[in-house]
Amino acid sequence: MELKMIGIILMLELVVVSWAYQQCNIICDDHVPTPTVGNPIRGKAGPKGQKGASAEACECPPLANLRAEMTRMRTELTNKVSELEEKVRFSWTVKLVPGANEIASRCGLLQNVDTITDDAFTASSVHSSGYYAHYGRLNGERGDGWTVLRDDRNVNQWIQVDLGQDTKITGIVTQGCRNTNNRITSYILLYRTANSDNFLPVVEESGNSVVFAANTVQGSIVGYQLPYPISARWWRINPRTWNQYPGLRFDLYTC
Secondary structure, three states: OHHHHHHHHHHHHHHHHHHHHHHHHHHHHHHOOOOOOOOOOOOEOOOOOOOOEOOOOOOOOOHHHHHHHHHHHHHHHHHHHHHHHHHHHHOOOOEEOOOHHHHHHHHEOOOOOOOOOHHHEEEOOOOOHHHOHHHHEOOOOOOOOEEOOHHHOOOOOOEEEEEEEEEEEEEEEEEOOOOOOOEEEEEEEEEEOOOOOOOEEOEOOOOOEOEEEOOOOOOOEEEEEEEEEEEEEEEEEEEEEEEOOOEEEEEEEOO
């Protein structure tokens, strides 16, 4: 239904633009002569003793402008169609990803230190030097993984990564810390685009935030396909429940 409405609206826009162009030409052809050297366009005479209004040539937008506008509309329609087709493919369903670790090795974004540098990771709280935010990379072997301070074990904590630019993400994968039993058992995923000041949660079709079940078993790697692809620069994990301490390692899928 949404796809049909977009198509109808854009087609109506094309019809209106085309009609307006035709009407402009008709008005100009019928009412204003084309100026020539021997036949200049006369202005309107003013009251006696006063200057009359200057004449102005009747000009319609160049045909090239109309064609450019039509091309823009077609491109917009094509992009909307592709976006909606992708949403239909994902069907607003949060799906567990079999072989989450293997998929992360193929299209995970955060395990490459050269692509996403350590300073791209930040967190609301850090337990100590062995639990920095950038230790929170999936399968990371530096430190134990990200973990909060003892006094910060609450639902207001987060870890986030800056991808540098809006990047389409299709899924997420998490695991617990490397040498301790610190792990999250559920979380909310938030994102923020490059031109926004606010984080938004990943939501279900109903509009409610998706609460992802995470690592209930130590050593597990749990991945999800998002309910729809999202393009954003900043990604934030907000733990909701955990074992011992909120702690994790994670990655984002791009395929």
